[in-house]
Amino acid sequence: GESVGLHLPTLSVQEGDNSIINCAYSNSASDYFIWYKQESGKGPQFIIDIRSNMDKRQGQRVTVLLNKTVKHLSLQIAATQPGDSAVYFCAENSRSNFGNEKLTFGTGTRLTIIP
Amino acid sequence: EAGVAQSPRYKIIEKRQSVAFWCNPISGHATLYWYQQILGQGPKLLIQFQNNGVVDDSQLPKDRFSAERLKGVDSTLKIQPAKLEDSAVYLCASSLAPGGDIYGYTFGSGTRLTVV
Numbered sequence: 001g002e003s004v005g006l007h008l009p010t011l012s013v014q015e016g017d018n019s020i021i022n023c024a025y026s027n028s029a030s031d032y033f034i035w036y037k038q039e040s041g042k043g044p045q046f047i048i049d050i051r052s053n054m055d056k057r058q059g060q061r062v063t064v065l066l067n068k069t070v071k072h073l074s075l076q077i078a079a080t081q082p083g084d085s086a087v088y089f090c091a092e093n094s095r096s097n098f099g100n101e102k103l104t105f106g107t108g109t110r111l112t113i114i115p
Numbered sequence: 116e117a118g119v120a121q122s123p124r125y126k127i128i129e130k131r132q133s134v135a136f137w138c139n140p141i142s143g144h145a146t147l148y149w150y151q152q153i154l155g156q157g158p159k160l161l162i163q164f165q166n167n168g169v170v171d172d173s174q175l176p177k178d179r180f181s182a183e184r185l186k187g188v189d190s191t192l193k194i195q196p197a198k199l200e201d202s203a204v205y206l207c208a209s210s211l212a213p214g215g216d217i218y219g220y221t222f223g224s225g226t227r228l229t230v231v
Contacts, residue, residue: 008155032216043119043206043222044158051216089157093215100170101215103148105157 008087012112013080023073023090023106030092030104035064035075038087038108047075047088077111085113117141119223121207127229133195136226140188140209144221146170147184149192150206152225158206164190165213197230204228 013019025033031052036044050057050064050073057064063076073090087108096102120139128134140147145166150158161180163171166187175182179198184190194201204225211218 034215034220041224041227043208043224045222046219049216091157096171096173098171098173100163100165101213102160102163102171103215103220105159108155108157 008108008110010110010112012114014114015082016079019077019080019084019111021075021077021088021109021111023075023109025071025073025090025092025104025106027092027094027104028068028071030094032093033064033066033073034091034093034103035062035073036089036091036105037084038089040086044089044091044105073106080111080113082113082115085111087111119207119209119221121205121223121226123226124224125227125229127231128197130199130230131196133193134197134228135191135193136205136207136228138190138192138207138223140190140207141211141221144209144211145187146210146213146218147190148208148210148220149182149190150208150222152204152206154203161192170213194228197228199230202228202230 034049035047038044048059061078065074087110089108090106091103147164149161152158161175162182164184167184182192206225207223208220
């Protein structure tokens with residue numbers, strides 16, 4: 001779902017530790033999911049994606065897990081670095097009532113890496 | 116390849132004034148999106164173009180917002196008259212074709228609008 005108000009969930013992690021960011025999505029018909037990283041003053045940047053026929057996908061230092069039963073996504077970042085500090089959004093890709101593919105963003109999480 | 120270009124980067128206007136934002140998508144990208152991102156929230160789709168035609172504008176406040184994509188390349192988003200609640204970052208994104216799961220989405224850096 002989408003966040004309301006100005007207060008993003010926050011997560012602080014010691015540099016070098018692993019972090020897990022969670023996201024609940026709303027549409028059971030969504031078939032494709034993306035994690036984005038957004039740094040201050042920049043647009044969302046693609047990190048990793050996963051299709052609904054998978055439950056896990058790994059990239060470089062990142063892993064996405066998908067649990068369709070409870071409509072839940074998680075992003076795991078291994079060995080966090082200062083450059084990982086940003087706001088992270090999950091987004092679900094689904095077909096709208098107009099027939100077009102549509103991205104719906106979920107609640108963002110502000111990740112802060114503590115040196 | 117060059118990314119999605121947006122201008123201006125920042126704009127401050129008084130309420131009831133008008134403002135326009137410009138987006139130049141990645142060359143060859145047929146699908147263009149405008150998103151509104153209010154502080155502390157995820158981006159929300161305002162309008163989607165396929166070439167120069169509107170595919171989805173269901174979330175666009177049409178009494179004050181308008182958008183066009185002449186010749187299927189650059190796009191302009193306009194607000195007239197602006198309200199305080201329009202303060203947000205306006206993001207443009209593009210995709211090679213409809214179907215972000217195949218072609219992906221690329222976002223610009225956005226225009227930060229402050230209405231005072």
